[in-house]
Amino acid sequence: MSVLEIRGLRVAFAAPRRSVRERRTTVQAVDGVDLDVGARETVALVGESGSGKSTVARCVLGLVTPQGGGISFEGRPLGPIGKRSPELHRAVQMVFQDPGSSLNPRMTVGAIVREAWRVHPSVAPAGDQRAALARVLSDVGLDAGVADRRPSALSGGQKQRVSIARALALRPRLLVCDEAVSALDVSVQSQILRLLVDLRDEHDLSVLFITHDLAVVRQIADRVAVMHRGVLVEDTSAEQLFTAPQHPYTRGLLRAAHDLEGVA
Numbered sequence: 459m460s461v462l463e464i465r466g467l468r469v470a471f472a473a474p475r476r477s478v479r480e481r482r483t484t485v486q487a488v489d490g491v492d493l494d495v496g497a498r499e500t501v502a503l504v505g506e507s508g509s510g511k512s513t514v515a516r517c518v519l520g521l522v523t524p525q526g527g528g529i530s531f532e533g534r535p536l537g538p539i540g541k542r543s544p545e546l547h548r549a550v551q552m553v554f555q556d557p558g559s560s561l562n563p564r565m566t567v568g569a570i571v572r573e574a575w576r577v578h579p580s581v582a583p584a585g586d587q588r589a590a591l592a593r594v595l596s597d598v599g600l601d602a603g604v605a606d607r608r609p610s611a612l613s614g615g616q617k618q619r620v621s622i623a624r625a626l627a628l629r630p631r632l633l634v635c636d637e638a639v640s641a642l643d644v645s646v647q648s649q650i651l652r653l654l655v656d657l658r659d660e661h662d663l664s665v666l667f668i669t670h671d672l673a674v675v676r677q678i679a680d681r682v683a684v685m686h687r688g689v690l691v692e693d694t695s696a697e698q699l700f701t702a703p704q705h706p707y708t709r710g711l712l713r714a715a716h717d718l719e720g721v722a
């Protein structure tokens with residue numbers, strides 16, 4: 459059974475108008491998407507900017523309410539964030555692109571993780587939290603000493619490890635990563651991707667990994683769903699995608715990635 463099941467998902471937004479006289483139109487950001495993520499599976503959702511990837515992620519997180527279709531998690535419907543049980547809220551965690559803006563600059567790393575436990579007491583360690591904190595940090599490859607530092611004192615890669623630690627501290631079963639390594643240097647990207655692969659295995663996580671970058675897909679994905687203008691045009695194994703892409707749009711993406719590698 460799939461951990462995450464997305465069926466017929468549709469989201470439209472009001473299109474920006476250049477003048478008040480212009481007719482109101484809508485942008486169909488997501489136009490009937492079906493997508494599954496299995497247990498301990500990493501599914502990459504790829505596509506160029508504006509194809510609707512983040513909107514899918516935001517629906518999974520309950521931050522956007524779709525006009526059509528539905529999402530279920532372990533067989534239970536995933537509604538808007540405000541209506542989720544604490545348990546569902548906790549089980550689905552997100553890692554954003556820019557750890558700089560998703561981590562509170564006034565809090566130490568330790569306080570950031572403890573805050574997550576305060577909001578979700580069901581998974582907070584009993585008694586002294588120091589040992590548990592050190593363990594969570596060590597899980598993401600950080601020294602216990604990082605707990606006393608603020609995000610501004612950390613590198614981009616370290617900050618993203620803290621974001622992952624905060625998510626992991628809640629013992630999620632599904633991690634949604636939206637362009638989670640896109641702001642990092644290539645070598646740091648690889649370290650974070652390896653970390654995510656290890657964590658997935660150790661913590662039995664399912665991962666929905668959103669990226670526009672096919673080089674990243676190659677490093678992390680078991681399966682790949684390709685999105686183009688709100689529609690999934692291909693959903694296949696990572697191996698198949700790179701060796702025998704079916705859809706012309708996917709072939710175009712692969713060619714473009716290949717050309718970029720040639721230039722770099």
Ligand SMILES: Nc1ncnc2c1ncn2[C@@H]1O[C@H](COP(=O)(O)OP(=O)(O)O)[C@@H](O)[C@H]1O
Nearest residue numbers: 471472485487506507508509510511512513514
């Ligand atoms: N909150 C919003 N209001 C209006 N339009 C939006 C909003 N969010 C996304 N869109 C539009 O929906 C489409 C898909 O956007 P998005 O899901 O962010 O794509 P991606 O993550 O693949 O770059 C784009 O045309 C974008 O401009």
Ligand SMILES: [Mg+2]
Nearest residue numbers: 511512513637
């Ligand atoms: Mg996006």
